[in-house]
Every structure is written in structure tokens, then in C-alpha cells.
Amino acid sequence: MAQNLVLALVGGALLRVSALSTAYLNYVRPGFRAPLVAAGVILFALGVFGLVQEWRRPYPPSGEAATRRRSHGPRVAWLLCLPIVAVFLINPPALGSFAAARDQRPQPRPAGGYGALTGDAPTAMPVGEFIGRAWSDGGRTLAGRRVKLTGFAVPSEHKGQWYLARMRLRCCAADAFPLKVAVLGVPAPRPDTWVEVTGAWVPVPYDRLPKGTAAPALTATALAKVARPAEPYE
């Protein structure tokens, strides 16, 4: 009985984050929805099927001791209630400024090979692309251009600046690392506020960065609060 209930609950919790809401986007890559729904359906069905079977067999068929032993699943299975409690009680959000601020490693240097930007209006681009353009080919593609970046605010340890950040996933939120751009010239919003920053790259090519620089910098001319995007990660 306990086994089947735990199975049904785990399946239900999986379906809640994958099929019934978009919470799974906070944890895994968007393409992973189908396997999550499938696993949720299988576990839920297995649990419910087992419960129905037990319901239809009210009397133990071969001695009470045997039934009792069989119905005792592995003890460690009780731990599966913990993620269920976490999902229903905390409803874990996407990683934000706490995780981004903890990771102090410098941004990885990208390979480059970006095309030239065209048009007069500020170009909207992912934070990762901005870092890539700034730190490859001497930042040529960003020189004299204005860009628009969307991300959440992270406080900085240096005065007069803050970070605009987006988390990047490799497999899932467990190995996420922050893409950060230092923002100068506008007051820092509250941590975790989602904003759109318009501005220009502070032209310091990768080879001439002062030692210990963690992220490329941007001088902002405009700052606007925006709604959190449906896909919080890049």
C-alpha cells in the first residue's frame, strides 16, 4: 500500500511540474518535457494500478506474515516524499541572484566568429552573445554599437556597478553557471528584478583586461523593468 501511494505521489508531482504547468523550465532544458510526462504517467499508472489491485484483494491470500513482508517496500523509498514536499511547499523557482553571486569564476572565453551587426536601432541579443562578441575578435563587432540585454539584477562587490545576469544550463539547473555583464551608469535595481538594459560596450578587448576582471562591462543609457521570461535560462 505504502509503496503504491509513494509511486502515485511521485508520478503526480512529476506531472504537476511537467504536464500541468511550466515549472519544469525552472529545472531542465525545454526539450525534456516529453520524457518527464512519460515517466510521470508510468509511475502514476503503476501506483494507481497497484492500489486498485490491493483494493480488490481484501484478504491476504497466503498467511498474514507473507503479505506483511511483501507490502513493506525498501525503507529508503520514504525519502521520495522529500522532493514531493519540496515541490508542493517551496515550489522551487528558477535560479536567481543568490546562485549567480555565489559563482565567482570568470566568464569562459568564447570562440568568436560573429557576424557584423546592422541597423541603427539598439540590437537585442542574449547575454551570452554579448559576452562572446565583447571578448572575441577584439570586440570589433560591438564597437560603436548599442545593444539591448535582458536578465536579472545581481549585486556586485565593486562600487558603482551591478551585474545583469542570465543562468546558462548545460544539462539542468544543477550545473547552471551565470553569464554576467557588469552594468555602469544606472542605479542598481533590487536583486532578482528582471530588467532590460540598453547601452554600449565599454571597449576593453580581452587581452587588455585588468587582472581579476570577471565580466565585460556595459555603460547603460536606459533601464526598464520587464516581466520574467517564460524560459528563464539561456
Add this chain to the structure above:
Amino acid sequence: MLPWVFAALAGFLLIGNLLLSPHLTAPAVTTWSTIFVTICVQAIPFLVLGVTLSAAVTAFVPPSFFERALPRRPYAAVPVAGAAGLVLPVRECASVRVAARLMAHGVAPPAALAFLPASPAANPVVLVATAVAFPGEPLMVLARFGASLVVAVLAGWAWQVLGRPVPPRVTTAPPVPEGATRRAAFLAAVRHDFLHAGGFLVIGGLAAATLNVVVPRSWTTSLGEVPWLSVLVLALLAVVLSVCSEADAFVAASLTTFSPTAKLVFLVVGPMVDLKLIALQAGTFGRAFAARFVPLTLTLAIVVGVLVGRVLL
């Protein structure tokens, strides 16, 4: 009594949702819970797939199949058994049962012992999970596959060379289900294995989230700078956590401050030697056997893992 426990749990969740949730918003708490839930959510589909296939193999593939497939001579049978272990998705605990059944049917113990670590360490489901956990790093998948196969074959041969120090004591072969009961056995195995592996997955998720959020980053970073120490720490972590092989790649991926070699050792050691397997092997084959076989596989796994990591990663 149980229904009441669950009724209490459901009530707790409903009331807690209203009363507690507004207060559980400290950034450290939510970040910890996000990483914890992520590891569970990301790994469970692979767990379901692995458990289902493993239960199918143990319920529907008869031991006589292995007897026919394996060469008679022990030295030749070891690599074949190891390779069979890599192809057939049999999980940790089930592979102990399968190995015991093989020995009871007269397969040479070294061959059965090569199957024992090979199958859970690098079967197709595990390799797909590893590829998903390390996207863009196909060498990690290759390194895991190669190192696991080498360790399995070396362990089998070492057992043969050392003159089979202690014969594994197989008292009773677990019964092979027949006919109509096979389906029931299959479902029972899926249910049991998922709950068992899921419990250990939760332990792994708790440890990974805690390492990521509670332990100061500077500690793990400075640990990662001493190569041999980080290898030993992750080997020990693999032994203690006992995360099953379909899920351990996601725990390894979350240990972002450790070197790729240390992560590889974590992935090679985990499915071969951990606390639950030691207990299971001691119970199935006898203490004297486990006291020799466990240190042998652990040493081989660490050494081979480090060497392969040096070359490939």
C-alpha cells in the same frame, strides 16, 4: 495506520501550502530546493527507463541464454561477459542477482564477476544519461564506457589469476519466474527497484544541493586544486552516496568545481562499489568474498579512472 500517515502528509501539504510557503522564500532555501528538485526531476525518467528494461531482462531472459553465449574457457569468457554486461541494461542490485544465478548455473565465477560490475556501470541507458548530463562532452561518455569495461575485465581476470581466493558462496539460486507469474514478477521488480533507486537518488540530490549551496564555494574550489585529493574525495562520495548509475551522472555534473577526471572516477566507482552494493554482495556471496572483491574493484576503478581521465579528458 498507513492511510493515516498519508492523510496527515496530505493535510500537512495543503495547510503548509497556505501557511508555510509564503515564509519559505529565503534565497538560500529556494536555491537549495531548486537544485535538489532538479536532480530528482532530471534523473527520474532515466531511472524509470533503466528500471523497466532491467526488470524485463531479469524476468524474461533465462540464464541458459548466458550459458550458451559465454565461451567455456574462463579467460575468454571474462571479456565476453563484460561486454554482455555493457549491452544488457541490468541495474546494480539486479546484477548481483543475475551473477548469483549465473554461478548457480555453472558459469565460471570470474566471468560472472566481470558481468557484475560491467552491467550497471555502462549499459546503454546509463551512457545516454551520461551524454545528457555532459552535453558537448562526448569524451566523458567514451571515458566512462572504456574505463568501466577495463575495470570489469581486469577484475574478472585478477580473480582468475589470484586463484579464485574465496569461492563465492551461492547457497540458493533465486528462482526464475515462469509463465503467467513473469508479468507479476516484472511489475514487482519495477516497483521495488524504482523505489529503492529513487530513495538513493534523493540522498544524492540532497548531497549535491548541500555541496552547492551550504558548503562555501572556496572550500570546494581549493579542494579541486589538489588533483589526487579531489579524486579520493569524489571516490569516497560515490561509495557513501550509493546513487544508482542512471542518476549519478547528474550528481557528478552538479559538482562543477571538481576536475573532469575526479568526476570520471565518481562515475566509474559509484556503480561498482558503494555501501548498498557492499551489503548486497556480502549478503549474496558471503563476507569473505566481499572483503576481497570490494577492495579489488575499488582500487581498480580509481586507478583506471585516473589513467583514462589523464588520457581522454
